Amino acid sequence: MGNEISNLEALEAEAIHLIREVLTELERPALLFSGGKDSAVLLHLAMLAVKPKKLWIPIVHIDTGHNFEEVISYRDKIISHFDLNLIIGSVQDSIDRKTAVEEPGNPSRNKLQTVTLLETIEDYKFDALFGGARRDEEKARAKERFLSHRDAFGQWNPRGQKPEIWHLYNTKHHTDEHFRVFPLSNWTELDVWKYIKSRNIELPTIYYCHQREVVRRNSMLVAVTDLTPKLEDEESFVATVRYRTVGDKTCTAAVESLSSNVDEIIEETQTSRISERGATRVDDKFSEAAMEDRKKEGYF
Amino acid sequence: MELLRFATAGSVDDGKSTLIGRLLYDSKSIFEDQLQAVEKTSLDRGDEYVNLALLTDGLRAEREQGITIDVAYRYFSTPKRSFIIADTPGHIQHTRNMVTGASTADLVLVLVDARNGIIEQTRRHALIASILRIPHLVLCVNKMDLMDYSKDVFESIKEEFQEYATRLDIKDVTAIPVSALTGDNVVSRSLNMPWYDGYPLLRFLEEVYIGSDRNLVDLRFPVQMVIRPISDSHQRDFRGYGGQLASGILEKGTEVLALPSGFKSKIARIEGPDGEIEQAVPYQSVVVCLEDDIDISRGDMLCRPNNKPIIGQDITSMLCWMSEVPLDIKRKYLIKHTTKTLKAMVTKLHYRLNVNTSHRDLNVTSLELNEIGRADFRLSSPIFFDDYKKNKDTGSFIVIDEATNATVAAGLISGEAFLDA
Numbered sequence: 006m007g008n009e010i011s012n013l014e015a016l017e018a019e020a021i022h023l024i025r026e027v028l029t030e031l032e033r034p035a036l037l038f039s040g041g042k043d044s045a046v047l048l049h050l051a052m053l054a055v056k057p058k059k060l061w062i063p064i065v066h067i068d069t070g071h072n073f074e075e076v077i078s079y080r081d082k083i084i085s086h087f088d089l090n091l092i093i094g095s096v097q098d099s100i101d102r103k104t105a106v107e108e109p110g111n112p113s114r115n116k117l118q119t120v121t122l123l124e125t126i127e128d129y130k131f132d133a134l135f136g137g138a139r140r141d142e143e144k145a146r147a148k149e150r151f152l153s154h155r156d157a158f159g160q161w162n163p164r165g166q167k168p169e170i171w172h173l174y175n176t177k178h179h180t181d182e183h184f185r186v187f188p189l190s191n192w193t194e195l196d197v198w199k200y201i202k203s204r205n206i207e208l209p210t211i212y213y214c215h216q217r218e219v220v221r222r223n224s225m226l227v228a229v230t231d232l233t234p235k236l237e238d239e240e241s242f243v244a245t246v247r248y249r250t251v252g253d254k255t256c257t258a259a260v261e262s263l264s265s266n267v268d269e270i271i272e273e274t275q276t277s278r279i280s281e282r283g284a285t286r287v288d289d290k291f292s293e294a295a296m297e298d299r300k301k302e303g304y305f
Numbered sequence: 306m307e308l309l310r311f312a313t314a315g316s317v318d319d320g321k322s323t324l325i326g327r328l329l330y331d332s333k334s335i336f337e338d339q340l341q342a343v344e345k346t347s348l349d350r351g352d353e354y355v356n357l358a359l360l361t362d363g364l365r366a367e368r369e370q371g372i373t374i375d376v377a378y379r380y381f382s383t384p385k386r387s388f389i390i391a392d393t394p395g396h397i398q399h400t401r402n403m404v405t406g407a408s409t410a411d412l413v414l415v416l417v418d419a420r421n422g423i424i425e426q427t428r429r430h431a432l433i434a435s436i437l438r439i440p441h442l443v444l445c446v447n448k449m450d451l452m453d454y455s456k457d458v459f460e461s462i463k464e465e466f467q468e469y470a471t472r473l474d475i476k477d478v479t480a481i482p483v484s485a486l487t488g489d490n491v492v493s494r495s496l497n498m499p500w501y502d503g504y505p506l507l508r509f510l511e512e513v514y515i516g517s518d519r520n521l522v523d524l525r526f527p528v529q530m531v532i533r534p535i536s537d538s539h540q541r542d543f544r545g546y547g548g549q550l551a552s553g554i555l556e557k558g559t560e561v562l563a564l565p566s567g568f569k570s571k572i573a574r575i576e577g578p579d580g581e582i583e584q585a586v587p588y589q590s591v592v593v594c595l596e597d598d599i600d601i602s603r604g605d606m607l608c609r610p611n612n613k614p615i616i617g618q619d620i621t622s623m624l625c626w627m628s629e630v631p632l633d634i635k636r637k638y639l640i641k642h643t644t645k646t647l648k649a650m651v652t653k654l655h656y657r658l659n660v661n662t663s664h665r666d667l668n669v670t671s672l673e674l675n676e677i678g679r680a681d682f683r684l685s686s687p688i689f690f691d692d693y694k695k696n697k698d699t700g701s702f703i704v705i706d707e708a709t710n711a712t713v714a715a716g717l718i719s720g721e722a723f724l725d726a
Contacts, residue, residue: 009516011590012308012387018577021590022549025529026644046349052580056592058534059544141380148375166375167403168627170547170715173641173703178708191382191389203578283338 012119013200017050020048020188022172023151024054027133027173028062034133034186035063035092037122040076041251042208043137043189045083045196047287049206050188051135054085063092065134067122069096069114071232072253094125112232123159126183132301133176133184141193143279145297151190157181159303192247194281195274212270214247214262225258249281289298306382309510311465312391312407314430315416319448321362324416324485325379325392326360331492332507334381335360364513364664376406385511399426400660400675401627403433404715408701412517414506417483419452422462425661428469431457432660435473436623436677436717442475445506454497472663477513481506519587523691524553524561525699526607526612527643532592545576545592546601551698553609555585555593563601564689568694569610570595605697606689614699615708616691619652620718624680626672628706628713629654632680634671638713640684641704648685649704655679672714680716693717 010018027034036051038044066080084091097123099105105120121262126134140147150169155161157179167175178184189197201208213305218229220239226246227233232254235241246259247270264270313322331449339360341476347356355415391406407413413434417427427444432652434442442630444466452458463480470478482501489495490505504512529548534540570613574581576595585591591609601607608614626632640649656665657678672678693700 008653009307010586012306012382014578015308015588018549018588018590021547022529025547025590028647029530029644054547055530055532055574057537057540057545058532059537140378144377147377147379163375167712168401168715170405170408170526170703170712171697171701173701175641175703175705175710176711177639177705177707179710191378191380195382195389229401268517278337280336280338283336 006099007088013203016192016196017200019172019191020053021048023174023186023188024051024135026174027135027152027176027184028054030174031133032130032186033131034135035065035129035131036135037137038064038066038080039137039251040066040072040080040209041137042197042201042212043139045206045208046192046200047135047137047189048303049186049204050084056229060087060089063090063129065092065125065131067094067118067125068096069118069253070095071114073209073248073251073254075212076209076251079207080121083207092125092129092162096121098126103187113253115253115256116299116304119159119299121301123303126159131183132178133186135186135188137184137189139189139192139194139197145300149187149190151187152176153185153187154178155183155185155303159183161300163297163301192206193269197275202271209251211251214245214265217246217259218242218244219244219246219259226261227258228254230254306387307515308383308387308389308711309412309513309515310389310410311412311510312393312403312410312417313414314393314407314434319416319418320485321392321416321654321662322360323356323364324483325390325493327485327488327491328390328507329360329379329381330487332381332383334508354361357714367693376402377520383511388510395513398427400433400625400677404429404627407434407437407439408715410439411518412443412510412513413439414443414445416445416447417462419446419448419458419462423465423469427466428663429660431466431473432639432663435475435599436625438474438697439511439607440476441515442470442478443506443509444478444480446480446482447485449482449489449498450487451558454482454489454495456498456500479503479509481509490491498705514537520552520696521554521587522552523614523696524555524559524607524609524610525551525691525696526555526561526593527551527699528601528603528605528607529644530603543594544598545594546645547590547592547606549590550587551587552587552696555591557583560610561595561607562613563599564606564608564616565687566600566605568597568599570599604643606643608689614691616687616689618684618687619681620684620690621681621690622679622702622716622718624672624678624704625715626674626676626678626713627715628711628715629674630706630709631674633670634655637707639705639707640682640702640716641705642688642690643699645688646705647688649682651680653681656679682716690718692719694719
């Protein structure tokens with residue numbers, strides 16, 4: 006290695022640097038944890054940033070109630086193993102309070118998460134939320150800062166972003182405003198997988214291939230579950246699949262795969278010709294600006 | 306695998322987005338669904354070819370107006386290297402965006418249209434690259450297909466640029482004739498320009514040597530956070546200092562001096578992200594433990610006793626103004642330098658630099674958005690700094706407006722003499 010540091014080490018060092026800046030300069034940071042691979046890497050980095058001290062900030066899960074069981078059991082295992090403080094923001098609670106309203110005919114609670122997230126931020130007065138979003142995921146994200154400002158309404162203003170120069174982060178903000186902090190901004194899906202391998206990070210089992218009853222819907226494989234039952238004209242079948250992302254059950258599709266371990270997934274990711282979102286998100290295809298619009302409202 | 310960060314400068318008219326789209330497309334970094342979306346949008350807009358520029362234009366207004374508003378980041382890799390592209394728009398907010406995108410770059414790619422040759426904007430981009438001391442500059446002479454792939458056209462643009470570049474401080478300047486639209490010399494060698502014997506662009510980006518661009522001599526470790534797990538009975542006596550090594554090499558046993566206290570100690574232990582390590586190199590984030598219990602906190606710095614940064618309250622700087630609200634020399638500002646944030650005021654404004662002509666305007670009372678000038682600051686307490694030339698991390702700062710919390714300027718300490726007057 007000599008005096009060079011590798012791509013992964015550079016990304017890791019950049020992420021830890023940002024995490025430490027936020028932990029020391031902001032008063033009430035928390036970490037958003039979905040149980041997905043990006044948040045698993047994010048949590049790993051946050052723990053590394055303060056090691057050997059125990060990570061003291063709250064871990065926030067915005068719970069759609071539409072979870073894969075494997076992800077919830079993984080979340081609980083990680084929280085108890087590392088003795089972390091979990092805060093759950095429940096979308097169902099927001100619906101019961103009528104602050105979030107389900108659209109008739111649209112089972113996905115993806116968009117409703119924004120309401121619950123903003124309510125949770127307000128309840129706990131968080132001034133910074135770490136998230137696992139990456140710039141390579143989507144074109145609107147490609148323009149977002151590491152330290153992304155949100156106004157008192159939780160909104161993102163893409164045209165009024167603070168310039169981010171060198172690695173000098175400006176954490177100044179007014180009361181009621183907060184930051185979304187994205188330490189993985191410069192990581193690609195492949196970097197995330199290579200890092201999971203190199204640091205031996207545990208993930209929910211649904212990332213690895215398994216047998217599942219599915220239907221083919223709009224050329225995507227959708228698992229047959231209580232929330233996504235088979236439609237009248239559909240034929241279900243058992244396929245060997247895995248998930249490339251985890252999210253709301255009603256809008257996350259599986260991909261056909263025989264990858265049963267990290268090495269095989271790295272191989273698969275290197276040769277995949279479909280983007281992570283394109284392969285698995287049922288809701289992003291609606292419009293070219295779908296993500297931009299959701300982000301402006303305060304989405305992750 | 307090594308990481309290369311590069312910034313691109315040029316306007317839409319130079320075919321910059323197309324060039325980036327071409328790099329991503331020809332290096333197979335574009336996914337099929339992304340390409341299909343672009344094909345569909347191209348068709349909807351009535352473009353006569355697949356408009357690769359749409360791959361990088363992320364915001365709605367950008368797609369509608371065919372412009373790039375903000376710095377966009379793109380990622381691709383080849384078996385040799387990983388690349389991060391900071392795509393900076395050339396026409397609006399030009400200086401602010403280019404400084405932002407290029408501040409962390411190892412290399413800058415300046416585009417010119419072969420039909421127009423070197424224009425004011427080209428000189429501006431090169432000058433900013435020089436002020437930011439980006440060690441490598443690639444001049445991409447684009448749209449060669451529209452000039453019959455003429456060697457003479459390329460050579461004369463190249464000569465004119467090199468003549469200008471001798472007045473700048475850029476270590477390494479390379480010119481490459483390309484056509485982003487047709488792909489000539491972007492990823493594979495152009496058959497239309499057999500007279501060109503250099504590397505195609507991608508190959509150059511893979512090969513350019515960046516290992517010597519870091520400062521391995523002057524040990525500078527700005528302390529970010531003190532780590533003391535006092536509530537943990539096994540780790541109660543642990544006291545470590547977390548930070549990212551700015552320069553030099555940190556080795557176990559090294560004698561270090563803590564600033565500002567002036568106490569000396571030795572490195573007892575270095576914790577890397579994957580356990581204990583013997584030495585740390587620049588840009589690694591580590592935790593350092595010392596042999597003696599001395600009082601160190603965030604904002605302090607570790608260096609070697611015989612190689613100290615400059616310690617002082619007065620700095621002189623090149624200042625790039627980035628706010629719509631002009632510099633008010635009667636006001637106080639905040640400055641963030643390494644891990645310290647402190648109050649500051651301008652004590653003298655020397656001149657404004659015309660970034661197009663490199664002329665110095667001495668009749669100056671303020672700086673406006675996208676203007677660069679030379680300014681002296683007095684700080685509320687001493688900082689530990691080096692000339693930006695020697696050390697980008699200890700030689701740079703940002704200026705924050707306390708009223709709006711906006712980042713209003715980027716500053717480079719000293720950084721004089723990059724150009725003749």
